[in-house]
Amino acid sequence: xxxxxxxxxxxxxxxxxxxxxxxxxxxxxxxxxxxxxxxxxxxxxxxxxxxxxxxxxxxxxxxxxxxxxxxxxxxxxxxxxxxxxxxxxxxxxxxxxxxxxxxxxxxxxxxxxxxxxxxxxxxxxxxxxxxxxxxxxxxxxxxxxxxxxxxxxxxxxxxxxxxxxxxxxxxxxxxxxxxxxxxxxxxxxxxxxxxxxxxxxxxxxxxxxxxxxxxxxxxxxxxxxxxxxxxxxxxxxxxxxxxxxxxxxxxxxxxxxxxxxxxxxxxxxxxxxxxxxxxxxxxxxxxxxxxxxxxxxxxxxxxxxxxxxxxxxxxxxxxxxxxxxxxxxxxxxxxxxxxxxxxxxxxxxxxxxxxxxxxxxxxxxxxxxxxxxxxxxxxxxxxxxxxxxxxxxxxxxxxxxxxxxxxxxxxxxxxxxxxxxxxxxxxxxxxxxxxxxxxxxxxxxxxxxxxxxxxxxxxxxxxxxxxxxxxxxxxxxxxxxxxxxxxxxxxxxxxxxxxxxxxxxxxxxxxxxxxxxxxxxxxxxxxxxxxxxxxxxxxxxxxxxxxxxxxxxxxxxxxxxxxxxxxxxxxxxxxxxxxxxxxxxxxxxxxxxxxxxxxxxxxxxxxxxxxxxxxxxxxxxxxxxxxxxxxxxxxxxxxxxxxxxxxxxxxxxxxxxxxxxxxxxxxxxxxxxxxxxxx
Numbered sequence: 001x002x003x004x005x006x007x008x009x010x011x012x013x014x015x016x017x018x019x020x021x022x023x024x025x026x027x028x029x030x031x032x033x034x035x036x037x038x039x040x041x042x043x044x045x046x047x048x049x050x051x052x053x054x055x056x057x058x059x060x061x062x063x064x065x066x067x068x069x070x071x072x073x074x075x076x077x078x079x080x081x082x083x084x085x086x087x088x089x090x091x092x093x094x095x096x097x098x099x100x101x102x103x104x105x106x107x108x109x110x111x112x113x114x115x116x117x118x119x120x121x122x123x124x125x126x127x128x129x130x131x132x133x134x135x136x137x138x139x140x141x142x143x144x145x146x147x148x149x150x151x152x153x154x155x156x157x158x159x160x161x162x163x164x165x166x167x168x169x170x171x172x173x174x175x176x177x178x179x180x181x182x183x184x185x186x187x188x189x190x191x192x193x194x195x196x197x198x199x200x201x202x203x204x205x206x207x208x209x210x211x212x213x214x215x216x217x218x219x220x221x222x223x224x225x226x227x228x229x230x231x232x233x234x235x236x237x238x239x240x241x242x243x244x245x246x247x248x249x250x251x252x253x254x255x256x257x258x259x260x261x262x263x264x265x266x267x268x269x270x271x272x273x274x275x276x277x278x279x280x281x282x283x284x285x286x287x288x289x290x291x292x293x294x295x296x297x298x299x300x301x302x303x304x305x306x307x308x309x310x311x312x313x314x315x316x317x318x319x320x321x322x323x324x325x326x327x328x329x330x331x332x333x334x335x336x337x338x339x340x341x342x343x344x345x346x347x348x349x350x351x352x353x354x355x356x357x358x359x360x361x362x363x364x365x366x367x368x369x370x371x372x373x374x375x376x377x378x379x380x381x382x383x384x385x386x387x388x389x390x391x392x393x394x395x396x397x398x399x400x401x402x403x404x405x406x407x408x409x410x411x412x413x414x415x416x417x418x419x420x421x422x423x424x425x426x427x428x429x430x431x432x433x434x435x436x437x438x439x440x441x442x443x444x445x446x447x448x449x450x451x452x453x454x455x456x457x458x459x460x461x462x463x464x465x466x467x468x469x470x471x472x473x474x475x476x477x478x479x480x481x482x483x484x485x486x487x488x489x490x491x492x493x494x495x496x497x498x499x500x501x502x503x504x505x506x507x508x509x510x511x512x513x514x515x516x517x518x519x520x521x522x523x524x525x526x527x528x529x530x531x532x533x534x535x536x537x538x539x540x541x542x543x544x545x546x547x548x549x550x551x552x553x554x555x556x557x558x559x560x561x562x563x564x565x566x567x568x569x570x571x572x573x574x575x576x577x578x579x580x581x582x583x584x585x586x587x588x589x590x591x592x593x594x595x596x597x598x599x600x601x602x603x604x605x606x607x608x609x610x611x612x613x614x615x616x617x618x619x620x621x622x623x624x625x626x627x628x629x630x631x632x633x634x635x636x637x638x639x640x641x642x643x644x645x646x647x648x649x650x651x652x653x654x655x656x657x658x659x660x661x662x663x664x665x666x667x668x669x670x671x672x673x674x675x676x677x678x679x
Contacts, residue, residue, distance in 0.1 A: 002195065003194060004202070007190075008208060010188050011036050011208045012036060012208075013039070014043075015034065015039040018038055018287075019031035021073050021077045022281070033218075033219045033267070037289075039291065040290075041286075042065075042070060043184050043185060044290050045065075047180075048342070049345060050062065050065060057157050057159060119218070120235075122522070123213065126526075131206055131538065134539065135549070135573075136576045136580065137198055138537075141250050141251035142198075142252075143573070146201070151163045152183065152184065160175065163178075163183075164178050164589050168564055168585050170625065172595070179294045180294070196580040209261075214235040216260070216262070216265075217231075217238065221426050223267065223271075224314065228511075233479045234514075240384070240525045241474050242473070243388070244471050245384050246468075247471065257295070258296035258299040259299060259469055265288045265292060266307035268281060269288075269310075269335075270311040274311070278327040279331070286342075289303070289339060298465075301437075306429055306430075306433045315425075375442075381408045383524065386534040387533070404525065411484075411517065412474070412481055417484045421484065421487065423506065424483055424484065427479075427483075430472075434474065444463070479518075483510035483514055486510035491506075537639075540639050543576055545663065548665065556581045563628070564586045568633065568645065570641075571638055571641045572636065573636065573638070586606065587603060587607075602626075605619040610623060610655050611631065611649070612652060613644070614649070620674065623674055628675070629670055630668065632666070635664030635665065650668070655673050656669070656670060
């Protein structure tokens with residue numbers, strides 16, 4: 001539990017500290033909403049420059065540098081520049097400690113705290129329901145990221161050439177660049193918390209991403225003119241509608257957390273361009289963008305689109321453009337300088353990563369198939385965004401899910417009216433950004449043109465990643481549709497009772513309708529029949545049961561120095577022995593670097609030889625060279641993946657000897673016959 005808490009604190013604390021460069025009030029609060037992203041930016045700056053300067057660049061050293069950079073920025077504003085914030089000047093010593101704290105924070109209305117706190121608690125509650133009791137992060141890539149984190153902890157460095165490698169021993173470089181900012185944070189949480197890597201990763205799934213989503217969406221809706229109740233409803237709705245939770249199925253936690261941070265980062269960008277506090281807001285905006293680039297790179301495309309639309313539809317934005325264009329240019333310049341400084345040491349690797357992405361050819365189905373995926377497939381509008389479009393899983397037949405589906409579809413259709421209703425100006429950026437990226441997704445997944453394929457290469461041609469990138473939009477638009485419905489109800493009621501138009505405003509009807517929709521969908525979503533399908537899918541993709549812990553602890557206690565454990569890669573979840581328990585692994589990250597592919601192929605040959613794959617060539621020398629001491633095999637496989645060996649043949653070979661078995665999990669010791677080498 002301590003690891004869970006410390007990981008959450010480390011995700012927010014540096015960014016919150018950095019927020020004190022701004023005066024109390026909405027600017028500081030917006031900066032705090034973007035705290036996880038700006039923390040990732042600080043991580044990126046610290047890790048890249050510590051390595052460049054030849055200083056210790058392990059996870060703890062990076063953490064010290066994060067706080068040092070944030071504290072230096074605050075000191076520069078308050079001491080060197082002789083600038084006192086408005087909040088400081090407004091605080092009087094005679095005030096109570098509670099009043100002084102509220103003035104420093106800038107929250108003077110308890111209802112704002114309630115409006116943010118309730119959707120935040122509810123969102124985290126759904127996360128706890130879906131992910132409780134899992135023995136690790138669901139999905140194949142969760143084990144890859146756990147390997148990254150374990151390498152950071154063991155090597156004492158965050159350098160990519162030491163982290164992205166082919167295995168624990170005799171390691172060769174697997175990739176030239178990978179955005180590791182979030183992985184560094186998980187390493188910090190595991191080190192300082194003293195717990196498992198998977199616990200630190202799940203802390204992001206259940207707390208960090210939901211909090212970032214709620215605070216970002218709430219702040220954006222409020223500052224663009226939405227009512228408090230409407231903003232609270234919009235902040236909570238992405239937890240019910242859209243692929244926010246389903247994104248974690250692959251194990252790429254940043255595929256959930258980066259879209260969750262999108263609203264806050266876009267809002268900071270828009271505020272910086274408006275001209276107030278251009279230097280300070282510009283620096284935080286630039287740092288937040290760097291944090292996204294160094295954790296889940298292509299999400300900056302959606303964030304940039306959303307920020308531009310926030311800026312365009314900001315109240316009285318026209319006059320601000322005319323009066324403060326010089327400050328806008330200052331803000332843009334600061335963003336560019338911060339980005340150049342932060343990314344300078346890794347710019348070559350970042351640009352070179354496009355060649356690695358190009359090795360994954362984007363899929364190009366027929367246009368009709370793309371059109372169905374992006375618009376007509378009802379799975380897009382299901383509770384929890386599960387199953388994904390194209391799936392044949394019949395969850396639409398579940399009563400609660402089916403009812404919610406029709407409610408969502410009606411309200412999404414009604415949200416189109418936000419483009420013409422002045423009171424729904426706050427929803428226009430969300431509608432247009434969703435429309436733009438849905439069209440881009442349809443184009444890139446159906447066109448063979450060079451431009452389309454080059455753009456699709458940024459997300460490896462996987463169209464589901466684009467749907468996940470715009471995850472917050474569908475929930476916000478459901479609330480916008482509810483507000484349209486409220487306006488219609490007010491108009492009809494006013495026709496029946498003329499005095500109503502003088503007693504109640506249409507805004508009140510919109511807020512009540514939005515709250516009613518949240519309650520309705522929330523009651524439908526909390527039913528076990530609604531969340532059980534996605535929960536069962538997450539369980540299928542995770543190691544569940546204390547037999548895994550017992551087996552991993554046995555391996556940790558019995559592995560000898562210089563020895564490694566061979567597994568069927570991530571197929572049977574056994575590689576969590578490395579990520580969570582530090583058991584040295586034969587397999588690391590499959591290499592994109594051609595120079596390392598031969599060595600990785602030899603690792604594969606060693607495993608195939610030991611598990612008695614038919615016609616596998618003699619690889620005893622490879623077993624000996626890589627120090628394979630044990631082979632660990634499981635009884636469950638990752639959905640969509642098949643074993644590369646036949647379990648019946650393992651017991652027939654004299655190269656392995658069974659030494660540990662626990663409820664279907666088996667550990668074999670390599671015998672002298674398995675490591676026999678004639679050369």
